[in-house]
Amino acid sequence: xxxxxxxxxxxxxxxxxxxxxxxxxxxxxxxxxxxxxxxxxxxxxxxxxxxxxxxxxxxxxxxxxxxxxxxxxxxxxxxxxxxxxxxxxxxxxxxxxxxxxxxxxxxxxxxxxxxxxxxxxxxxxxxxxxxxxxxxxxxxxxxxxxxxxxxxxxxxxxxxxxxxxxxxxxxxxxxxxxxxxxxxxxxxxxxxxxxxxxxxxxxxxxxxxxxxxxxxxxxxxxxxxxxxxxxxxxxxxxxxxxxxxxxxxxxxxxxxxxxxxxxxxxxxxxxxxxxxxxxxxxxxxxxxxxxxxxxxxxxxxxxxxxxx
Amino acid sequence: xxxxxxxxxxxxxxxxxxxxxxxxxxxxxxxxxxxxxxxxxxxxxxxxxxxxxxxxxxxxxxxxxxxxxxxxxxxxxxxxxxxxxxxxxxxxxxxxxxxxxxxxxxxxxxxxxxxxxxxxxxxxxxxxxxxxxxxxxxxxxxxxxxxxxxxxxxxxxxxxxxxxxxxxxxxxxxxxxxxxxxxxxxxxxxxxxxxxxxxxxxxxxxxxxxxxxxxxxxxxxxxxxxxxxxxxxxxxxxxxxxxxxxxxxxxxxxxxxxxxxxxxxxxxxxxxxxxxxxxxxxxxxxxxxxxxxxxxxxxxxxxxxxxx
Numbered sequence: 001x002x003x004x005x006x007x008x009x010x011x012x013x014x015x016x017x018x019x020x021x022x023x024x025x026x027x028x029x030x031x032x033x034x035x036x037x038x039x040x041x042x043x044x045x046x047x048x049x050x051x052x053x054x055x056x057x058x059x060x061x062x063x064x065x066x067x068x069x070x071x072x073x074x075x076x077x078x079x080x081x082x083x084x085x086x087x088x089x090x091x092x093x094x095x096x097x098x099x100x101x102x103x104x105x106x107x108x109x110x111x112x113x114x115x116x117x118x119x120x121x122x123x124x125x126x127x128x129x130x131x132x133x134x135x136x137x138x139x140x141x142x143x144x145x146x147x148x149x150x151x152x153x154x155x156x157x158x159x160x161x162x163x164x165x166x167x168x169x170x171x172x173x174x175x176x177x178x179x180x181x182x183x184x185x186x187x188x189x190x191x192x193x194x195x196x197x198x199x200x201x202x203x204x205x206x207x208x209x210x211x212x213x214x215x216x217x218x219x220x221x222x223x224x225x226x227x228x229x230x231x232x233x234x235x236x237x238x239x240x241x242x243x244x245x246x247x248x249x250x251x252x253x254x255x256x257x258x259x260x261x262x263x264x265x266x267x268x269x270x271x272x273x274x275x276x277x278x279x280x281x282x283x284x285x286x287x288x289x290x291x292x293x294x295x296x297x298x299x300x301x302x303x304x305x306x307x308x
Numbered sequence: 309x310x311x312x313x314x315x316x317x318x319x320x321x322x323x324x325x326x327x328x329x330x331x332x333x334x335x336x337x338x339x340x341x342x343x344x345x346x347x348x349x350x351x352x353x354x355x356x357x358x359x360x361x362x363x364x365x366x367x368x369x370x371x372x373x374x375x376x377x378x379x380x381x382x383x384x385x386x387x388x389x390x391x392x393x394x395x396x397x398x399x400x401x402x403x404x405x406x407x408x409x410x411x412x413x414x415x416x417x418x419x420x421x422x423x424x425x426x427x428x429x430x431x432x433x434x435x436x437x438x439x440x441x442x443x444x445x446x447x448x449x450x451x452x453x454x455x456x457x458x459x460x461x462x463x464x465x466x467x468x469x470x471x472x473x474x475x476x477x478x479x480x481x482x483x484x485x486x487x488x489x490x491x492x493x494x495x496x497x498x499x500x501x502x503x504x505x506x507x508x509x510x511x512x513x514x515x516x517x518x519x520x521x522x523x524x525x526x527x528x529x530x531x532x533x534x535x536x537x538x539x540x541x542x543x544x545x546x547x548x549x550x551x552x553x554x555x556x557x558x559x560x561x562x563x564x565x566x567x568x569x570x571x572x573x574x575x576x577x578x579x580x581x582x583x584x585x586x587x588x589x590x591x592x593x594x595x596x597x598x599x600x601x602x603x604x605x606x607x608x609x610x611x612x613x614x615x616x
Binding site: 132151152177179187202203204206209210211227228229279287288292293294 | 364407408440457458459461462485486487497511512513514515517519530531534535536537538587590594596597599600601603606
């Protein structure tokens, strides 16, 4: 590999290209050229901030989850807010990690798989079943399939309020993409509260859509989950609790002394439409054959820390 | 989560269910019930065995790649065989790891990104450009789209000789799924030899199809790559070579004293057809809403060590 590789690698990564008129259009250059008013601030109360124990080198590990906006998965999102306010997860751990599948953490009412002390759930935390699918307002429903994405799992896919969604008839549902966070449950579909959660750390397991609630996505720090050792016990649960990664605390962003501030590129903005188009038709210096299509999970909605 | 979870988790994982008549049909139960004659032995010479340095706990780390069968990517596969026979990769390293993207290793003729000593490539190793796409024999071409899978990137997808492929007109090409291995290159499409390789460690980057050669897939040990720390330098290259994971040796399977023996479920077998159908319509105890479709990268061709 010669020195040009240092030019090529950022393109492979989708990292920002230097802004020169001669540069080809890339997803990153579109994001870079977007207008400030095309970005939507994420309220700190819609962020779940999980501090894991430091790694072996003593480095901090923080994972930040953006919660699903209404009207999607709201019974579970409400539970998650209640559990965070109750400091439910403090002292629990990441106890299950399966390659190309999920990293899972927390503790159910009975202590859960990791064998924590049983503890009653906070008032108001119940196990909802429905709705995995919801109707969306008509004006948004009209946009279903607006980007022309072909999907292997649903009639149409689209983005609403910054999140990828799938649609059939008048019903919409959140999808399982890389870094998305869902509600672990037992066999019965009404057994998940949100007290145990998982993040996807592999290829999108879309077969879980409408079978498990998606309550958000990791917008910062997914690598602290995806690099964890894979569990060697049954179903990828660590055999020994000493292998777990301790969770120091989980808080809603607005309850922290230093509140996290992020924003996402509005999925109704002109720049986002160009971004999708570019993701489906990469034709910059590295790409010689544009695909002419893109999987919705390869259209990661741009999210960035807010410059304050 | 109550005790039922230990039943539910293996289903989530796709781990083998115990074979009882009352058990629902799952992808795993179909594989378990398949006939021995439905499996195809992988010749040891079609396996590339990479031994990484032991991990921090002293545990061995071996990664085994099944090379792409003819007629796909053969100029690069030939290079890879030549490089392995020349022990080209011994003493190089995994020098670049990007979350939800790739882990990359090896060294180009000039030493590559990791800055190894420049070294002439073995005789016969050249940089091919074409063919990323090839025509397949008519009898196989007739099967294009036989499983009815909807794809976001190609007219049709199918499996040939145990590998997932995409198709347009009479041309077919290997696809980038999780754990698939490709040829790193520079901006110019004829700059990749195979001396630097990468494995996909995230959501399938299908936009790379037909832009980079896929030379195989990791069939054992992908977790030794997917759990590596992510690089903090430019484009995810480690800033310090001390962060690299050393490669002790890379050999073709037939050159090892103990040859590796694996087999895959024939993609023309009845069991494989049932397996695809089941993956597209999960309706066992855990799933309440079958998807009615499946992304080709979520149809991992079953591979297992051969019982000798």
